[in-house]
Amino acid sequence: MSSLQKTIMKNKLPPKMPRTSGISKLAPFGGSRRKDYSPISWKNYFEKYLDVEIEAGVFRVYLSPEPEHPEQPRIVTLHGGGYSGLSWALFTEEITRLIHCQVVSMDIRGHGETKAKDSDDLSIDTLVNDVAQVLLKLFDTEMPPIILLGHSMGGAVAVRASHLPSLEPYVQGVAVIDVVEGTAMEALASMQSFLRSRPTHFNSIEHAIEWCVRSGQVRNVESARVSMPSQIVNCATGELATNEIEHYQSAPPSPLLPNTRGVRADVIAEEGEGGDADAGAGHGEGDSFAKPPPAQAGAMRWRVCWPPSRFVTGSRRPRPAGSRCNWGPHPAAESRTCRRASHHLSLTLTPTTDYTQEHFKIARC
Template identity: 35%
Template sequence: MSDLQKTFAKSRLAKLPPEVPVNYDPSDKMNPEAYNEHPEDDSSSASSTSSTGTIVPSTSQKLFERGSGARSRLNFAATPWEDYFETELFLEDDVDDLRIIHHVYLSSPSGSGPLFVTHHGAGSSGLSFATCAAEIRRSLPDAGVLSIDARDHGLTTTQNADKTQQAKLDLTLGTLSRDFVYIINKTKEKMKWTSVPPLVLVGHSLGGAVVTDVAKGGELGSNVLAYAVLDVVEANSLPSYLSKILGSAIDALQTMETYLSMRPASFPSLASGIEWHTRSRTIRNTSSARASVQGLLREEPQAEGSDTVGAWKWRTDLASTKPFWENWFTGLSKKFLEARGGKLLLLAGTDRLDKELIIGQMQGKYQLQVFPEAGHFIHEDQPVKTAQILVDFYKRNDRSALILPPKVSEMLASKNGAQKWGLK
């Protein structure tokens, strides 16, 4: 290449825009794009897809090796829960021989606003809905959000009445549903509300099975306006990033140990745990990971006399929940279609629909929304979109917005009304 050609090429390259980092994480949280690493209108083949785009790293990959350029400057520090909720509550519960302290995050509704009650998936915590909760209140300021830590998850603790014995793990669907109803009623009592606000129940994965079971059981009565289930159906109850590896349907749950064996047992710091969730694309949104991962991990104290720093380990032992996996999802599709109230199903891909749900969707029994650009954690990967859909879903099911015709008794009680209708 001649000197003239080199000079011309350099001048052209200098005019090109700078390269945007792959995992750009804006610090301005008022900007909706701060919650989305990929633009929401990106339809290119390079975008995240529900299944094939998810990477499950092997143990040999150097996920904590410092990169170069903009990637190494990403902020993986945890953000405080106070950025997303108004308060936290610890609700005491004595049941059978157990002493349970339920932990929840709460932003109270105002006026006649609804209360979105969220239940996370297995191994997760109430902070899984942190960024989505903030977006719900941004879109609907009168709304409240109650995000729970399920039994033996997050900061919820379970202790045997006999403190010398360890409490037996009980995560059956019936137990989790009972806890869910108790927490709502206890929150009403703790906050001194005159009545339970209009409820929109939202559950992700395992949480979807819980809210469906509660809606079907009817213990909350007419307070439940509607319920939403995020990325779980009976015929393919595995997260998207597992289904391609382990297969589909309930039978595949028995091989979940394969995934657990690939996951790090601990992390040297909380920031490294956040980084792993982001770079492995378990959570595809850095802002969401910074809010939620702290609910998944706890710091183990440094061993006495040891110079090594304490490790951050998982709060919930997912392997120990194996006896409950089939119980969670059996009969889910049928219950989802039969329970009273508005129904919303959010999926990361239509390949998760089973025959019952396909027929129900064709009959208009529920609303279906597909997020092909998101992974299993739809509400974390796309909190702005998820929140807007949930708010619109509430508005369609808001009974206070309905204008009903007057009752016959009311017309008879009104002289003018009776004359108008020719009854006098």
């Protein structure tokens, strides 16, 4: 680009705004303003839930109000690995405000409140069959027009489910989010370090929500407040945290963290908090988030656990004798190439476009 072109383009830009220290007026000692990390009930976003019983188990389905006319569509949302149907809570609130439809958000087996007979079986064929059976049971003989919307793992399920003979006549559209193969393959190299860096437990529901936001896993605080409780369980009772919200007592707030980074005045914060921007995955506040102390009574742990040491890495070397890694059913699985092993992994965490029909299971704690 010539100097003349640079000058012309620069003249079209607005003037640069001065940098600020990023210190909020509401935090006079230089600390970041404290957000509300208390959990929110799913009832603020969905009208009801149904526990749909099929041969494979009992599946939790959250429903927004039914549309006025039966020909209006149902949007079936399928969450990603480790999440739950409540990950779509804010989407449900927004889409039902814009159009006349009903959102059907289900917990995939092994996640949320769903209780399947074999929660470890997360093969693509099993997940697709679950979705079909739940929808057929839910709507019985009056299947309405449906739009399948899937994120990550749910995107792989949505694509497959749309071609089932039992659903295809009713599928009006398919939308997938975050299922780009190139991005997924690049992310696999850092997957084990990411899993190792996750806290194994939290002292309270609020601490879990706070970690979720400040580590960059979820940028929207409200979304984290409604969805994170469905991803953790009480260590003592084994109950999902969503069941404790009705009678939940807030935990003591975390201390204010010093804001050590400057914030540009010409950048809008993710949550409209002025100098306190939580945008950015794994940067800023998340870097200084303290690791929780040892678990106490009533502490929370993950509903779904993926021990990084159990993942297939694609090595051609045989697995050690007695290895607890249960990825891949075939005896020769350890001799597969890195690309094949990566497809097994990415189908669960961030699905690829090259979907395999081979059976696999996810290691769980």
